[in-house]
Amino acid sequence: MIPAVYRIExxxxxxxxxxxxxxxxxxxxxxxxxxxxxxxxxxxxxxGEVPISSSGTADTPGLVHTIRAQGAVTRALERLREGDTxxxxxxxxxxxxxxxxxxxxxxxxxxxxxxxPLRPIIYAQLQGSMNVHSVRLFYGARRPAEVLxxxxxxxxxxxxEVVATVDHADVxxxxxxxxxxxxxxxxxxxxxxxxxxxxxxxxxxxxxVQLLMGKGISPANIxxxxxxxxxxxxxxxxxxxxxxNFICRDxxxxxxSDIRGWWQIPAL
Amino acid sequence: MQSFILEACHLDQLIQAIRQHGFQLVxxxxxxxxxxxxxxxxxxxxxxxxxxxxxxxxxRVRRREDDAFFGYNAGPHSWKKFxxxxxxxxxxxxxxxxxxxxxxxxxxxxxMAFLGVRSCELHAIAIQDRVFVDxxxxxxxxxxxxxxxxxxxxxxxTAAPTCFCTSMNTGPEVSLPADLVMTxxxxxxxxxxxxxxxxxxxxxxxxQIPVEAATARQLRQAAAAVERVRQQVEAGPxxxxxxDLKALLYRNFESPAWDQVAERCxxxxxxxxxxxxxxxxxxxxxxxxSGDHAERWERWDSCFTADFSHLTGGPVRADTRSRYRQWIxxxxxxxxxxxxxxxxxGCGRCIAWCPVGIDITEEVERVRRLEG
Amino acid sequence: MEDIEELLRQHTFFRDIADAHLRTIGGCGVEVQxxxxxxxxxxxxxxxxFFLIRRGCVAVEIQLPNxxxxxxxxxxxxxxxxxxxxxxxxxxxxxxxxxDSVQAIQLDGRCLRGKCEAEPELGYELxxxxxxxxxxRLQATRLQLLDIYGERPGPAEGSS
Numbered sequence: 071m072i073p074a075v076y077r078i079e080x081x082x083x084x085x086x087x088x089x090x091x092x093x094x095x096x097x098x099x100x101x102x103x104x105x106x107x108x109x110x111x112x113x114x115x116x117x118g119e120v121p122i123s124s125s126g127t128a129d130t131p132g133l134v135h136t137i138r139a140q141g142a143v144t145r146a147l148e149r150l151r152e153g154d155t156x157x158x159x160x161x162x163x164x165x166x167x168x169x170x171x172x173x174x175x176x177x178x179x180x181x182x183x184x185x186x187p188l189r190p191i192i193y194a195q196l197q198g199s200m201n202v203h204s205v206r207l208f209y210g211a212r213r214p215a216e217v218l219x220x221x222x223x224x225x226x227x228x229x230x231e232v233v234a235t236v237d238h239a240d241v242x243x244x245x246x247x248x249x250x251x252x253x254x255x256x257x258x259x260x261x262x263x264x265x266x267x268x269x270x271x272x273x274x275x276x277x278x279v280q281l282l283m284g285k286g287i288s289p290a291n292i293x294x295x296x297x298x299x300x301x302x303x304x305x306x307x308x309x310x311x312x313x314x315n316f317i318c319r320d321x322x323x324x325x326x327s328d329i330r331g332w333w334q335i336p337a338l
Numbered sequence: 339m340q341s342f343i344l345e346a347c348h349l350d351q352l353i354q355a356i357r358q359h360g361f362q363l364v365x366x367x368x369x370x371x372x373x374x375x376x377x378x379x380x381x382x383x384x385x386x387x388x389x390x391x392x393x394x395x396x397x398r399v400r401r402r403e404d405d406a407f408f409g410y411n412a413g414p415h416s417w418k419k420f421x422x423x424x425x426x427x428x429x430x431x432x433x434x435x436x437x438x439x440x441x442x443x444x445x446x447x448x449x450m451a452f453l454g455v456r457s458c459e460l461h462a463i464a465i466q467d468r469v470f471v472d473x474x475x476x477x478x479x480x481x482x483x484x485x486x487x488x489x490x491x492x493x494x495x496t497a498a499p500t501c502f503c504t505s506m507n508t509g510p511e512v513s514l515p516a517d518l519v520m521t522x523x524x525x526x527x528x529x530x531x532x533x534x535x536x537x538x539x540x541x542x543x544x545x546q547i548p549v550e551a552a553t554a555r556q557l558r559q560a561a562a563a564v565e566r567v568r569q570q571v572e573a574g575p576x577x578x579x580x581x582d583l584k585a586l587l588y589r590n591f592e593s594p595a596w597d598q599v600a601e602r603c604x605x606x607x608x609x610x611x612x613x614x615x616x617x618x619x620x621x622x623x624x625x626x627x628s629g630d631h632a633e634r635w636e637r638w639d640s641c642f643t644a645d646f647s648h649l650t651g652g653p654v655r656a657d658t659r660s661r662y663r664q665w666i667x668x669x670x671x672x673x674x675x676x677x678x679x680x681x682x683x684g685c686g687r688c689i690a691w692c693p694v695g696i697d698i699t700e701e702v703e704r705v706r707r708l709e710g
Numbered sequence: 711m712e713d714i715e716e717l718l719r720q721h722t723f724f725r726d727i728a729d730a731h732l733r734t735i736g737g738c739g740v741e742v743q744x745x746x747x748x749x750x751x752x753x754x755x756x757x758x759x760f761f762l763i764r765r766g767c768v769a770v771e772i773q774l775p776n777x778x779x780x781x782x783x784x785x786x787x788x789x790x791x792x793x794x795x796x797x798x799x800x801x802x803x804x805x806x807x808x809x810d811s812v813q814a815i816q817l818d819g820r821c822l823r824g825k826c827e828a829e830p831e832l833g834y835e836l837x838x839x840x841x842x843x844x845x846x847r848l849q850a851t852r853l854q855l856l857d858i859y860g861e862r863p864g865p866a867e868g869s870s
Contacts (some may be wrong), residue, residue: 072442116632119623160505212860216859237857240781256788275851298654335592337654337656337657338654338664
């Protein structure tokens with residue numbers, strides 16, 4: 071499976087080191103269609119590939135990926151400009167189980183860059199294509215300057231409940247200060263009808279899962295997106311194994327009740 | 339399936355018949371002080387009259403007292419290097435004025451014939467088939483080579499102390515399909531192969547070589563030779579109860595056994611390289627000096643290397659304890675959940691080729707003992 | 711103005727508490743309002759009260775000598791703040807400032823301390839609820855300390 075060549079239509083600098091690319095395929099290629107939570111392997115010429123989740127909408131052409139430059143490949147992708155090309159393989163993995171949400175109250179819980187794989191869910195809700203009772207977004211970031219999609223968060227806040235909080239801020243930040251678990255712990259929710267989608271650093275997800283279970287939400291109604299080293303994305307290279315799971319093939323989105331045993335084991 | 343007799347002196351005719359069918363024949367050969375799998379063009383290249391002594395961290399070839407062609411045991415090579423290539427180009431990319439072009443490197447897969455595949459090795463190939471062919475995605479390089487492969491299996495008439503096929507239900511008699519299945523029999527002055535075809539291709543070959551129908555006595559002799567090996571392996575030092583391995587290891591992620599083995603394990607990856615089922619690989623992306631041509635290569639990798647589990651910030655499995663646990667737990671336990679089979683065939687290569695003599699069967703028993 | 715007992719009952723902090731306890735506690739409470747920017751508590755001042763926030767946002771701050779106030783945390787509807795009244799020297803350890811218009815219930819700590827001593831059952835009920843909040847705050851503080859969204863050296867880089 072070789073990458074298709076895509077061209078960067080638009081590049082948005084979200085914050086220093088984090089950028090969003092909108093991609094369109096070359097003339098000969100068909101547009102890959104990603105479900106929320108699925109990912110593509112993006113190839114920077116000569117540097118290598120990285121798995122990046124979809125951050126776009128279902129109904130706009132092309133693909134949208136938000137990337138943080140932190141390794142050789144993502145730094146190479148960071149140097150690309152509008153009009154440049156990159157390679158793309160996908161889609162891979164299982165996405166968020168949107169079909170299981172009928173009539174449910176959905177909690178979207180994101181930390182840091184973990185908002186990127188959940189943005190398609192927010193878009194779907196704004197477009198009215200989600201068959202849910204309600205969607206609430208809880209978003210935690212490190213500092214005001216590291217709040218992802220900041221202007222969009224404000225727009226979203228007019229259509230759905232958005233609670234954004236930062237871990238650290240000076241007094242000029244008008245919003246909440248405190249970790250993501252603080253607003254979650256006082257949130258009123260109906261544990262029988264609530265489903266949670268969580269994406270963020272593993273520690274943040276662990277705290278959130280514990281808190282949600284303390285509020286009576288069943289482990290079967292909690293979903294999270296896992297990250298491990300990936301080379302092939304096709305279940306062949308073995309790198310992303312986590313217990314019996316291949317993150318690329320069986321994830322990256324997992325139902326917590328299916329993986330809670332593996333979650334407990336350090337250095338698995 | 340009717341069994342025939344091929345006299346040992348006619349073995350070369352079998353080799354030539356297979357080669358005349360257009361196959362590149364690979365078989366055992368004495369080289370560099372070991373019995374390796376290499377290209378074979380004639381029967382006199384086979385390790386006739388040679389065997390090996392194997393133990394933990396030890397492998398030596400020595401002369402046999404007879405002239406058996408296949409009187410040796412699993413050596414440092416496994417067939418996987420011909421199917422899952424140790425290193426192969428995957429794609430080539432080129433920078434044009436405003437775009438890049440990417441082209442798959444598509445191999446015209448060689449038609450290979452393996453001569454001397456043991457039952458445990460047939461199982462190993464079947465296990466890798468599940469990873470690379472019968473999975474959601476196919477590895478086209480592997481699948482292309484595998485599709486054309488001709489297998490001449492040889493049942494074991496010898497066993498090393500490191501063998502434990504009977505514990506893993508993979509031998510010594512051949513129980514999986516092969517194009518040809520042979521059993522080598524040496525009895526007094528007799529030296530012959532019991533041979534049967536398992537495919538139309540195998541039958542074609544049989545028609546071209548001087549075989550005659552096997553007698554009941556010859557059938558009994560061949561069966562007895564394999565039965566002796568079965569008894570030898572069952573009574574051998576590595577024989578153990580594998581029926582509860584998955585449950586045992588799933589219960590013991592925090593066993594003190596991992597700390598103990600980590601004191602000896604060098605994380606050298608030898609076991610994973612020698613193992614006929616270990617399938618992990620990584621990729622290398624390179625450019626030439628002009629920066630306009632890039633290549634992607636795939637090569638074997640091991641869960642024992644430091645960067646195998648690398649995430650931003652560092653590896654998930656930072657120490658040997660977690661890496662050895664990953665390897666053995668994958669091999670014997672999680673493999674069942676992933677592919678519906680164990681990842682171990684009991685060939686014993688990881689025992690012989692471990693430089694510090696770590697023995698997978700001992701480590702299982704250590705986990706069991708420390709649990710009690 | 712709503713009955714203070716009813717307001718207490720509506721607040722998550724007192725969810726499912728016995729009516730008798732609520733009556734006793736209600737006797738120590740009054741409704742209060744703060745304008746944006748107004749200080750509700752100042753570091754080192756006597757801490758005679760604790761607050762249940764009904765509406766608005768309260769910033770917990772500390773004054774730094776060279777850069778003014780630093781916000782450690784904001785508190786919102788459903789949160790409570792203030793437990794300095796529980797232990798000597800009964801002084802606030804941080805500033806609490808109304809960020810916007812804040813409506814709260816102020817409970818008199820001295821009054822409550824006396825009632826808790828007299829009624830251990832009430833005292834235990836109250837302490838359980840405080841302990842839970844303190845545990846949550848401690849966990850939150852630990853999470854904040856972990857700086858989970860920042861890049862961090864992995865275990866290997868840390869040890870070698």
